[in-house]
Amino acid sequence: MASFSLGKTMKYILLIFFALLFLMPVYVIIVTSLKPLDEVSLEHMWALPSSIDFSSYVQAVKELAPNFMNSVYLVIPATLLSALLGAMNGYVLSKWKFKGSETLFTFILFGMFIPYQSILIPMIQFIRSIGLYDTIPGLVLVHVVYGLPITTLMFRNFYANIPDQMIEAAKIDGASFLGVFRHIMVPLSITGFVVVAIWQFTNIWNEFLFAVTVTTNETQPVMVALQNLSGSQIVQWNVQMAGAVIAALPTLLIYILLGKYFVRGLLAGSVKG
Amino acid sequence: MELAEHKKRNRRKMTKDHWTAVAFLIPSVILILIFVYGFIAWTGYVSVSNWSTLVPDFSFAGLQNYISLFQDYRFQSDLRNTIFFTIFFIGLVIVMGLGLGILIDQKLKGESLFRNIFLFPMALSFIVTGVVWQWLLNPSTGFNQFLKFFGITPKWYTDTNILAGFEWGQIEFGVPVAIIAVVIAAAWQMTGFSLAMYLAGLRGVPDELREAARMDGASEFQIYRKVVIPMLMPITVSVIIIMAHMSLKIFDLIYAMTGSGANFVTDVPAVYMYETTFKGNNYANGAAIAIIMLLVVAVFIVPYLWNSRKGDH
Numbered sequence: 001m002a003s004f005s006l007g008k009t010m011k012y013i014l015l016i017f018f019a020l021l022f023l024m025p026v027y028v029i030i031v032t033s034l035k036p037l038d039e040v041s042l043e044h045m046w047a048l049p050s051s052i053d054f055s056s057y058v059q060a061v062k063e064l065a066p067n068f069m070n071s072v073y074l075v076i077p078a079t080l081l082s083a084l085l086g087a088m089n090g091y092v093l094s095k096w097k098f099k100g101s102e103t104l105f106t107f108i109l110f111g112m113f114i115p116y117q118s119i120l121i122p123m124i125q126f127i128r129s130i131g132l133y134d135t136i137p138g139l140v141l142v143h144v145v146y147g148l149p150i151t152t153l154m155f156r157n158f159y160a161n162i163p164d165q166m167i168e169a170a171k172i173d174g175a176s177f178l179g180v181f182r183h184i185m186v187p188l189s190i191t192g193f194v195v196v197a198i199w200q201f202t203n204i205w206n207e208f209l210f211a212v213t214v215t216t217n218e219t220q221p222v223m224v225a226l227q228n229l230s231g232s233q234i235v236q237w238n239v240q241m242a243g244a245v246i247a248a249l250p251t252l253l254i255y256i257l258l259g260k261y262f263v264r265g266l267l268a269g270s271v272k273g
Numbered sequence: 274m275e276l277a278e279h280k281k282r283n284r285r286k287m288t289k290d291h292w293t294a295v296a297f298l299i300p301s302v303i304l305i306l307i308f309v310y311g312f313i314a315w316t317g318y319v320s321v322s323n324w325s326t327l328v329p330d331f332s333f334a335g336l337q338n339y340i341s342l343f344q345d346y347r348f349q350s351d352l353r354n355t356i357f358f359t360i361f362f363i364g365l366v367i368v369m370g371l372g373l374g375i376l377i378d379q380k381l382k383g384e385s386l387f388r389n390i391f392l393f394p395m396a397l398s399f400i401v402t403g404v405v406w407q408w409l410l411n412p413s414t415g416f417n418q419f420l421k422f423f424g425i426t427p428k429w430y431t432d433t434n435i436l437a438g439f440e441w442g443q444i445e446f447g448v449p450v451a452i453i454a455v456v457i458a459a460a461w462q463m464t465g466f467s468l469a470m471y472l473a474g475l476r477g478v479p480d481e482l483r484e485a486a487r488m489d490g491a492s493e494f495q496i497y498r499k500v501v502i503p504m505l506m507p508i509t510v511s512v513i514i515i516m517a518h519m520s521l522k523i524f525d526l527i528y529a530m531t532g533s534g535a536n537f538v539t540d541v542p543a544v545y546m547y548e549t550t551f552k553g554n555n556y557a558n559g560a561a562i563a564i565i566m567l568l569v570v571a572v573f574i575v576p577y578l579w580n581s582r583k584g585d586h
Contacts (some may be wrong), residue, residue, distance in 0.1 A: 015387050018369075019391070022391055045415065045418065092298045098295065104298075114567060118567040120546075121315070227400050255395075262395075262396065266395065
């Protein structure tokens, strides 16, 4: 019994050690972001602030607010559209299989693994030619298209768990392709929509490569603005850290409130369903 | 089965609905066809052109862009950095994810709290991680404030040393010390992924199996080594492939945290591609880097997709 509890203590010590290690960056960000300018020095980065000072947040909000709103205008339509298209595709590919549909699915899925560098040059040319370069709608389009593989995959795996008999019964009752989707699949896949929406929201909010190449200056999403903030020499560390907190807040909140669904999305992304 | 019978009975209606189903798929398929396959082909076309200024020039250059890349000091450094980054990153993520997964799976109190702590960096952007770790591993601040009490002050990502290096092409091939700093930041963020995968796997190991091994006199350690970890092999394979394809195309973290680094010690193909294309307007060169990245990633991904599709039947 004694040795058992000793083992248990060891396990706790290990877990707590690693938990502190993982939380260390959080401590530094928060402590630094709450320091007044004269306490932000390299030597005292680990020290607690002598008094809590929100001035760095005020400045970071001033710097990032327009870009933060750009991200909001980007992420909401992009998430909704890619979830809707993914649901449709997943429905067809799981419940209306036809000759070659599996191959077609793999063909769609490949798009989620490519390095986006390999489509970047023509994509920018294309976005320019349709007049959407340097606009949020342009970025929405890009995220919807390149989100298709993952949302299709998630919904397809989700719908595979809905028994075929249910669809069969509805069809005998005269429900059409769309009727089955609206009255059976959608109501049964609310969780699926939540999982996919959270996944897409997090990814699009955090994305950088498309954001930095499709948009410039005023239209840039928050992550590009944060990167610019940290790249400039004149902006103090406390403001950068406050900026990091602000930029990370939406996805962190979602994780804290709906972490269970976030993890489901993460597991769903590993292809096998 | 039933569906097929129904199809025979009611052929005309089924056919119509089936066509509707296909029609709904067509827009997505066309988008993927253009935006993925068409654009890749176009990038391939640019990569064998002479387009190296703001003005497009599609005259044929043959493989010249590829040949000069492989002779290029910067690209050779990128290949070296990517190899070591990938190896260390995957190794660390697997060991940490599995180790923490096993610890959390011990039915201890507070397991969900620990799980949430290890998983939360997954919700952050690589840009946030880069900005923060740039400071944590800054040689004059950060962790070195503690480490100096022990007389160690690593130079982290500013270190230009190459360990166990030897001449190879233009560069010194070996472990770039600076890349370790980036590996730490990347592993901090991505350990949660392998942890979540392993936890899901560990939940799937039947208790009877462990019980049986225990009856046979196996110690806890042996049970994990001989029974549990081998059972988790398919998960390990998935984690390796997903992490490998991520690390081969890594961009944001390095761009935000270190950039190319002195002597390109932390440069990677994605950063080179971005800078040469969008800062240097050398489109042909950027396209060639992109195609090489795609080919390397495809080596991992195509067999993986092939197998997991086959496994569906």
